[in-house]
Amino acid sequence: MSAAARNDAVGARGRLGRLLAVIRAGLRSNFGLAVLKHRLFKEKKDRWLVPLFALAAAGVLPTLYGIVLLIQSAYLLLKPMGQERALLGAGFLAAQLLILLLGIYYVISAFYFSRDLETLIPLPLRPSEVMLSKFTIIMVNEYLTVAAIVLPVVITYGVMAKEGVGFWVNAVLVYAALPIVPLAVVSVLVVAMMRFINVSRKKDVLILVGSILLIALVLALQIGFGRTAGPGGPEASAKAVAAYFTSPDSLLNRIGSKFPPSVWATKAVAGGFSGAGLANLALLLGSSLALFAGIVVLAEKLFYRGLVGLGETTGKKRRLTSDEMSRRVSSGRRAVAAVFTREWRIMNRTPIFLLNGVLVVIIVPVIFVLMATMGSGKGGSGGGSDLTSILETMTSSNPLFVILAAALFMTLCGSLNGTSSSTFSREGVQFWISRVIPVAPREQAAAKFLHSYLISMLGVVTASVVAAIVLHLKAVHLAAAAVLALMMGVLLTAVGMIIDLARPLLDWTNPQKAIKQNLNVLLAMLADIGILTAAFFAVKGLVRTKLAPNAVLAVLFLGLAALAGLSYRLLLRFADKRYPEIDS
Structure with a gap:
């Protein structure tokens, strides 16, 4: 190995070590584990939280049981029509849409309003390392957020279908990759938005307006999903409807037609170690890695430019008269x-x-x-949804x-x-x-x-x-x-x-x-x-x-x-x- 290659390898290991150290520190700060441990076992202030959380967990169990029964009923309903994979698809799609919506809040907050940025930026870290550490922490938060949606669906489906090892291995890999695509999309939009917003004197207003527009875009996508999730409007013939539901995975493909990653995730998990399962897994992981690499490139070019001057404020530079000053100080x-x-x-x-x-x-x-009117799409009678x-x-x-x-x-x-x-x-x-x-x-x-x-x-x-x-x-x-x-x-x-x-x-x-x-x-x-x-x-x-x-x-x-x-x-x-x- 040449000296240059050895230096590159050492440099890569050093960058990885720095990134892992920043991520570790960020996770400790994010969850406050050290503080919680100190308060529980040293100061003994928050020990009352332990029985409270145990009681809350016990209270969640009946709800979880009801959700599992509902998933079982849906599986038994879809299985005879060969549409049971649509259950997985609906779970993955709902999780990714939730990540897309909540990701707007998380990304804007973590990327641009974290107080630890003032500490991280002066350190010998590349912009991509700072941004990727924030991105990883957001991913961990999203894993916890969507667990209540994805895990009951996947586990119930796997048990009822008596799936093999390939199903469970692919399920773990898909769950690990699930937040990457929606978070990467949000990150690209937010970083681009902040790059141009930061040159304005009305940054806070534009940040708010831009965030609302992003949320409106997500809701518009949800409307599109809802209006295309069926075999057609009332004009669809009985023959077309029958053909639609008897075609394997037709409902799954319809559900995920506007967001293909949910279809890839479903076919990867349901397919297991089969050729189709591995191909869809490769497609999902490959697209996730490509978007992840795109974030690295984007961070190097735009991330710090969006941060410059973000904490600055502007005001009207007008000298107050003595009467105005008196009124403002003693306004009563x-x-x-x-x-x-x-x-x-x-x-x-x-x-x-x-x-x-x-x-x-x-x-x-x-x-x-939107939920109440989602079924009144094209071909509707105008009377609203079911x-x-x-x-x-x-x-x-x-x-x-x-x-x-x-x-x-x-x-x-x-x-x-x-x-x-x-x-x-x-x-x-x-x-x-x-x-x-x-x-x-x-x-x-x-x-x-x-x-x-x-x-x-x-x-x-x-x-x-x-x-x-x-x-x-x-x-x-x-x-x-x-x-x-x-x-x-x-x-x-x-x-x-x-x-x-x-x-x-x-x-x-x-x-x-x-x-x-x-x-x-x-x-x-x-x-x-x-x-x-x-x-x-x-x-x-x-x-x-x-x-x-x-x-x-x-x-x-x-x-x-x-x-x-x-x-x-x-x-x-x-x-x-x-x-x-x-x-x-």
Whole structure:
């Protein structure tokens, strides 16, 4: 071996070692394993989380069992028609579309808003090494995200079909490659977008607009998948439909026609070690490696250019007069209003917070509209989809059911977004400002509550509009449902804030971690599910007592009003007690 070849080999090993070291450090920071271990076994502060997670896992088991039964039923339905592989295809496609959608948040946050970039960039690392370390960490997060979708489908299919070793080996390889294609596509779009956005003085606005456009593109693709997932419109003949379902893998090919990687993944897993299985596996892995190599090239050329000046801000360079300065300094603004304004600015100046907060309460009802109208594509009669017809039939039979179901939908759209349960965590290391400003903790908590609750109200309003348009609900039913949802929103917002105030996550380096990887958000979601479940059984008990529908609604409203007032008072008292104890 020549000296040049030896030097190249040594250099390659050195670059690989640096990359692995950066990835290892990033994973430790991402999951906070060292901190969690220290708090559990050294400080013994969070040991109460162990039985809580055990209880949560036990609560998930019935849901998982129901999902497995549903997959088994679908398999038995598709097997006689030779379409059972469509089950795998649907699982892989759903997972990759979810990665495509969530990847927009993860990529923008990890690539451009991580605080550790200030540490990594000065190090002797190539742009591709920094970007690939971030890409790998995102992949690990996506593995955990799609596990609940892919693993039940693959395992149930493999057991019922009595597949051999080739199925399971290929399933592992396909699962490892599954996030690469959608994440690579998102990475290319985001890096290109940031390269041109960064030359503008309105970077944050353009980042937000660009992200919304990317999400709109993903939703448009989902609409296209939904409208092409069948043998044709109503004009399709019975003979054509029969031929469609009797042709092997026709349903699979139709499902994956607009996103071929899902078809390759399905045929690779189902084919095992056969020629077709290995060929599709090679196709999937080859395309993944090609896109991965493209990311490396793109990182070297554009990644750092998109980072330059990203943290800079611009303002109007105008000298204030003495009168203007006096008015601004002594504006007389009340403390709650001032903290409320500061809370809005914290969220608005970071696109990741804004996308995960405000955008979520808007996009969830929009997705519901798309699902409800997805079957009314070409050739439709214009009467909407089957899902719309089913929902309209259900909501026209029982007014009490209409109101309660609409209230639940509004509550989910308004409250389950992580805004309240990350209220204090979003301040990060700047929380010390909240401790030293001359504003009482309860007033700060009241302002933060108002901010989170307004976002919840936005979700309720959006959901109300969707329910009125899609389900054609009566105004009186919508009004009653909205009142219940708003009252429940007070309770859920206060509970989420109490959980975050109890153990705020202030040492994050990536703003995504303050919401998407914040344990408090998960704990608040579990608490919300528990509260909604308790409300369900309470209503069920009231109905069994043969109370009139209006009486049931009145009792429910009074109960929620009492709990809402109590939770808000507890939040303010807890803020007075907890603020001095928090070490930022």
